[in-house]
Amino acid sequence: MEFQKSPDGGWGWVIVVVSFFTQFLCYGSPLAVGVLYIEWLDAFGEGKGKTAWVGSLASGVGLLASPVCSLCVSSFGARTVTIFSGFLVAGGLMLSSLAPNIYFLFFSYGIIVGLGCGLLYTATVTITCQYFDSRRGLALGLISTGSSVGLFIYAALQRLLIEFYGLDGCLLIVGALALNILACGSLMRPLQSPNCPFPEKIAPENVLERYSMYNEKEKSLEENMNILEKSYSSEDKLPSGDWGRETPKSPTAAAHTKEPEPYKKKVVEQTYFCKQLAKRKWQLYRNYCGETVSLFKNKVFSALFIAILLFDIGGFPPSLLMEDVARSSNVREEDLTMPLISIMGIMTAVGKLLLGIMADFKWVNTLYLYVATLIITGLALCAIPLAKSYVTLAILSGILGFLTGNWSIFPYVTTKTVGIDKLAHAYGILMFFAGLGNSLGPPIVGWFYDWTQTYDIAFYFSGFCVLLGGFILLLASLPCWNTCNKKLPKPAPTTFFYKVASNV
Numbered sequence: 410m411e412f413q414k415s416p417d418g419g420w421g422w423v424i425v426v427v428s429f430f431t432q433f434l435c436y437g438s439p440l441a442v443g444v445l446y447i448e449w450l451d452a453f454g455e456g457k458g459k460t461a462w463v464g465s466l467a468s469g470v471g472l473l474a475s476p477v478c479s480l481c482v483s484s485f486g487a488r489t490v491t492i493f494s495g496f497l498v499a500g501g502l503m504l505s506s507l508a509p510n511i512y513f514l515f516f517s518y519g520i521i522v523g524l525g526c527g528l529l530y531t532a533t534v535t536i537t538c539q540y541f542d543s544r545r546g547l548a549l550g551l552i553s554t555g556s557s558v559g560l561f562i563y564a565a566l567q568r569l570l571i572e573f574y575g576l577d578g579c580l581l582i583v584g585a586l587a588l589n590i591l592a593c594g595s596l597m598r599p600l601q602s603p604n605c606p607f608p609e610k611i612a613p614e615n616v617l618e619r620y621s622m623y624n625e626k627e628k629s630l631e632e633n634m635n636i637l638e639k640s641y642s643s644e645d646k647l648p649s650g651d652w653g654r655e656t657p658k659s660p661t662a663a664a665h666t667k668e669p670e671p672y673k674k675k676v677v678e679q680t681y682f683c684k685q686l687a688k689r690k691w692q693l694y695r696n697y698c699g700e701t702v703s704l705f706k707n708k709v710f711s712a713l714f715i716a717i718l719l720f721d722i723g724g725f726p727p728s729l730l731m732e733d734v735a736r737s738s739n740v741r742e743e744d745l746t747m748p749l750i751s752i753m754g755i756m757t758a759v760g761k762l763l764l765g766i767m768a769d770f771k772w773v774n775t776l777y778l779y780v781a782t783l784i785i786t787g788l789a790l791c792a793i794p795l796a797k798s799y800v801t802l803a804i805l806s807g808i809l810g811f812l813t814g815n816w817s818i819f820p821y822v823t824t825k826t827v828g829i830d831k832l833a834h835a836y837g838i839l840m841f842f843a844g845l846g847n848s849l850g851p852p853i854v855g856w857f858y859d860w861t862q863t864y865d866i867a868f869y870f871s872g873f874c875v876l877l878g879g880f881i882l883l884l885a886s887l888p889c890w891n892t893c894n895k896k897l898p899k900p901a902p903t904t905f906f907y908k909v910a911s912n913v
Contacts, residue, residue, distance in 0.1 A: 421541055421548070423596060424536055424598075428536070431555065431590055431593045432556040433555040433556065433558055434589055435525065435590060437563035440556060440563070441560050441754070443728065443750045444568050447733060448571060455511050458852050458858075459511060460855070461854070461855040465850065465852055466519025467523040467526070469523065470520050470524055471526040472527055472841065472843045472844025474844070478532075479837035480837075487533070490529075490531075491528075491529060491532050491533075491597055495529075497525030498584075498587045499588045501518060501520075502583050506584070507577075527840070534549070534836070538824065545821060545824070546765045546766065546767075547769055549765055550761050550762045553817040557754050557758030559754070560754030561754030561755045562754075563583070564750040566583075570583070700834055707827065709885050709886055712884070712885030713822070714839055716878035717842055717843045719874040719875060719878030720783055722849055722871070723870070725847050727806070727809050728813070730855070731806055738797050738798075749802055752810060753810035756808075756814075758814070759811060760810065760815070762814070763814070775818050777886070779815055780882050780883045783878055783879030786875050788876070789808045790809070790871045790875060791872035791873075793805055850871070854870075
């Protein structure tokens, strides 16, 4: 579908507001799951590695399913996907209040809520990129702060609800709040083509014509229509009064000649329709695979998927485990004037907004800006084992939260790398690897603690992963590669090779 030019305003600002609240409502609890993580440890008595799977699945499953989410948004539109996902998120949270064990939470909180969040994230990012072009960085920064503000508020809200209503009551109330996503989704008006302001309804008689684009050497549409015309002609002759020309020999013979015609017509029509539909699906599958291969031929895109995978393996665990890190460092609860997760949340909101604004400046290279956030994040992760007080942990939480705001410029970097026409496809692939990192990161850190009874080795490993991803992306994006390609002489021996081939 071709969309009209991005208005960079107008109804686009309504899209920004509702997308902000959508991410606020759906990501508030999954990002602030560190508060629930401590309660689940005490309630079910499982190891930290196993319990960490709940929060990691909630953030990872939606990203793992990003290719499917992108396909759903492209097929059904952002509005429909948002409304459907609202039911998933709310239902998964309410269902989690009935969890009898940790395995039930893997399904209810990890898979159902995670899938709903993935669909909502893809829908909000895609429709925002369609409505904005020159102000895309600002718009993405604004909507992505919704999840960070949700983290800040939900971290304190869930702790307060647990004190008053218990863990089960907390999940029921948070699930009820998530139902407001339905109202937000109803305002996501699609940006249609100027020639087709409303979706075109396909008449049943025009369905076959839609699939006649495939011209094969087999039976063509005309030949099939000739068969249909014969069926129609023999059927139309009966009510027109000309049936007297063909006098059947007997009533039984007339019944036998009249009944098979509609049946033959339906068989021919449905067979041809299914055949063309299968060809169309196969062609779409081939085009998808071809576009995927062409994306990975871009060295910056290939480095980008490695960087996002390593970044999520190392950078996501602090948002889930920082509260337990403070408890393991013998920080008293009285010293926790503000939850560390809340500090990360508010600083993530600030980082998303400021980094999104910086991305709109023409003199700022967004790719190098993203690389810088990765490298500094890796250094901050390596410093966590050295922090033994609330003040140092709070400072590191603020730094990590601000740098995690690079999520707001990641769609911007992806768009500049592959183009707006391939954004949904490329972003779905990258989010798949991000989800893989989110799913693996917290359990790995939890298993390190179960083995060593300390978080030191775990966060050294996390920092190394993020640093490695940052340096790989930096090397792939250096301008010297383009300079070398331009200076390469044109392959003169090609004529020689052609001559040899012709002689052979």
